[in-house]
Amino acid sequence: MGASGWDYLVPFAGSVATTLERLRADVFAAGDYYTPRGEDHPKPATEEELWSDEWVQESMTHSILDVFEVGSGDPTGFEALGKTFEVTEAECERIFGTPRATPADLARGFDALEPLLTMRGVGRHVVGYADGRPDQVLFFGYSGD
Template identity: 40%
Template sequence: MGASGWDYAVPYQEDLVGAFEGLRRKVFAERDYYWGPGGDYLPEEERLPWPETEEELWGHELVQHDGTHSILDIFRIIGSDEEPDYGTVKQVTEEEALRVLGTRRLTREHVPRFEEFDHWRWYGRCAVLHDEQGEPREIYFWGYSGD
């Protein structure tokens, strides 16, 4: 199947970890992820029902191998001084935004250029997006995951 790109925007809040965890809960609850064992490619009688918990989701061998092609493949936010690792998300710093895109205050208009930031499979990024007055309005998460 190959990796899939994914992206989400949530209302801004100072608690980045809280925003991340809330997004993961929402994606799981809304079934906005790839669930291979219940896929349309299987005969209906072989499809498994959607999992009730993330533990059940990650307990399936196919998901452990292929992932969910969503933010659910990301498990924690790392600090600006940490190296990217499997299942992590790293926030774009003001310094990185200035170096890559020429501004410290990212907006919705910058999103199409976010591919210019460092990125790898099974790793996500996030950035605070600002309005025209420079006020933070959203947190934008994006990445690539799945096999």
């Protein structure tokens, strides 16, 4: 099948970790992810059930569900898998012309930020600021087999 790019623009929920947790719950509840067994197979009742499937472990979900936590440091290498890493101020400056993204910047989405991706199964995120306060978070990445 190949890897799939994904991005999600969501309201900031107090912290990036909490925002990620809520987004993952929403995506799972909506069933908005790939399962290698196809649409005819019922979706699992829990994430634990989803990830217990060896096919899912191999192929991933092609969604934010492939990212489990907020990482820190370098978004490259095996230890980065399953984590999302913040877009740095320098990266923001290079892409958007400002060290802090605005909601208008985030609306540009995946295409503007795709060059920051390092490998499958590693996400990135950027916080958008309105009136000097965190307002939205854009999570983006690509994952899957």
